[in-house]
Amino acid sequence: MATEKSSAPGGDPQPVPKEETNLANNNSQETELDEKKLKKFYIGSIDQGTTSTRFIIFDGTGTPVASHQIEFSQIYQQSGWHEHDPKEILESVEQCIEKATQAFKDQGHDISDIKAIGITNQRETTVVWDSETGEPLYNAIAWPDTRTKGLVRELKAREGADELHDLCGLPLSTYPSSVKLLWLLDQVDAVREAYDQARLSFGTIDTWLLYHLNGKERGIHVTDATNASRTMFMNLHKVEYDDKLLGFFGLDRNKIKLPKIVPSSCPDSFGAMGSGSLKGIRIAGCLGDQSAALVGQQGFTPGSAKNTYGTGCFLLYNVGEKPVISKHGLLATVAYDFGRGRKPVYALEGSIAVAGSGVKFLMNNLGFITHSHKISDLAATVEDNGGCVFVTAFSGLFAPYWIDDAKGTIFGITQHTERGHIARATLEATCFQTKAILDAMELDSGHKLTELAVDGGMSNSNLCMHTQANIIGIPVDRPAMRETTSLGAAIAAGFAVDIWEEFHELKEINQKDRKIFEPSISKEESAKMFKKWGRAVEMCRGWLSSDEQNGDVDF
Incomplete structure (x- = not known):
């Protein structure tokens, strides 16, 4: 079994390999025969993220065999605004599919061996288009966008606002799709006109892609339960749109086309590719990106959890077949719904707005x-943060704080502060917020997590993962193959077409050569660091007055 040998100055001891587990009641010969069979089946996975799109083709053992990735434009028209071009996103998906498929064919594989395609996508990002032409009516408003701060304050004062959380599991904030849609209806004439004329289509990125990948003439307008649960329009308990929620936001179902909510794994609901090299291949799975990562980490049992360090950072904790409405600042969401008579599985979620985007800030802006x-090499040039604490509240603070008026703030700078100290403080900011989320999850669930599975770009940093283990005081478990989000979408599609039929069949997928990062500081030292972080969070509040914040949302 491989063991990493790299070391970093100022870092903690390197991770140790995790012991491999064998399938219960299976001998090695039976496992080998299964692997030979599964390596003959392939599943494509569209992974449409916040800053890039990729298409990965996995074999039935969960091993990537071909892939292609494209970064696309980030549009920042004003401070706090974050948009994407829906057409560019669609084009990036189509190009990634063609490039990866060609690489697959160049290896000698046959396209007919690809049994299905899954989709995973950035959630909450909101797209509106003309139902008659299929043309977008405005840029997609991305999930970190904070232009709706003033609108959120108004909504919080509206009658019935305190009843929403128990119905949909989400607090009123700039995060969900609902407030983005209301802003579009209020500020963009073309959107309001389409709504008044009952030709407005609404969707998250999954719906937009499915509509066009099938061919808009087919009229496929669907979403899965994980994405629908991020809109504030879906009753979490019934997994269907709720008239009380829609009424609160002033939406008339007769004037807006909402996507049909279907299970995350389904052989028929998502249609099939309408053109290109993979024309005719079924799209059989769809999961919001964080749910896909939980599935990719095999988080199928209540009490399992994963943390994905991407543009933002998202920790999901499986709570089983009944939703748990948080009392401590977390979100309640659908973890996955694999249909076929199975009940939906729910999760508690902690969402951090800035993770990898904090690293990009140091790179692109500074x-x-x-x-x-x-970033790890820079952070390792110093032994610690030198007294610096960086509250990376570029989009306010998400869970469990939900402070919309926070701004990014660095505390503790002296004449001795170096770039390495700020780099360490940037990595630590995500780790501290993860600790806050885990504390809230323990209060909500009544159970303390014993190990945290991790993935995403920042998890590649040994220094960051050692720091995370030290701050949360439990082991951090990292897979060798970190494309767990894409893998989760492939698993959902594979279930729909019977490549796998039961969850236990996935026990061996992506389990080899995992690394465990153990805590190496005392609980007292960790608590002291976290206390200082908490003080910094309190000090970053209220940077802008109400009038100044309202000024941010002028159109």
């Missing part, structure tokens, strides 16, 4: 590093 992966 010029600290030339490539994101060099």
Whole structure:
């Protein structure tokens, strides 16, 4: 079994390999025969993220065999605004599919061996288009966008606002799709006109892609339960749109086309590719990105959890077949719904707005590093943060704080502060917020997590993962193959077409050569660090007055 040998100055001891587990009641010969069979089946996975799109083709053992990735434009028209071009996103998906498929064919594989395609996508990002033409009516408003701060304050004062959380599991904030849609209806004439004329289509990125990948003439307008649960329009308990929720936001179902909510794994609901190299291949799975990562980490049992360190950072904790409405600042969401008579599975979620985007801020805005992966090398040039604490509240603070008026703030700078100290503080900011989320999850669930599975770009940093283990005081478990989000979408599609039929069949997928990061500081030292972080969070509140914040949302 491989063991990493790399070391970093100022870092903690390197991770140790996790012991491999064998399938219960299976001998090695039976496992080998299964692997030979599964390696003959392939599943494509569209992974449409916040900053890039990729298409990965996995074999039935969960091993990537071909892939292609494209970054697309980030549009920042004003401070706090974050948009994407829906057409560019669609084009990036189509190009990634063609490039990865060609690489697959170049290896000697046959397209007919690809049994299905899954989709996973950035959640909450909101797209509106003309139902008659299929043309977008505005840019997609991305999930970290905070232009709706003033609108959120108004909604919180509206009668019935205190009843929403128990119905949909989400607090009123700038995060969900609902407030983004209301802003579009209020500020963009073309959107309001389409609504008044009952030709407005609404969707998250999954719905937009499915509509066009099938061919808009087919009229496929669906979403899965994990994405629908991020809109504030879906009753979490019934897994269907709720008239009380829609009424609160002033929406008339007769004037807006909402996507049909279907299970995350289904052989028929998502249609099939309408053109290109994979024309005719079924799209059989769809999961919001964080749910897909939980599935990719095999988080199928209540009490299992994963943390994905992407543009933002998202921790999901499986709570089983009944939703748990948080009393401590977390979100309640659908973890996955694999249909076929199975009940939906729910999760508690903690969402951190800034993780990898904090590293990109140091690279693009401040010029600290030339490539994101060099952040660990810079952070390792110093032994600690030098007294610096960086509250990376570029979009306010998400769970469990929900402070919309926070701004990014660095505390503790002295004349001795170096770039390495700020780099460490940037990594630590995500780790501290993860600790806050885990504490809230323990209060909500009544159970303390014993180990945290991790994935995503920042998890590649040994230094960051050692820091995370130290701050949360439990082991951190990292897979060798970190494309767990894409893998989760492939698993959902594979279930729909019977590549796998039961969850236990996935026990061996992506389990080899995992690494465990053990805590190496005392609980007292960890608590002291976290206390200082909490003080910094309190001090970053209220940077803008109400009038100044309202000024941010002028159109």
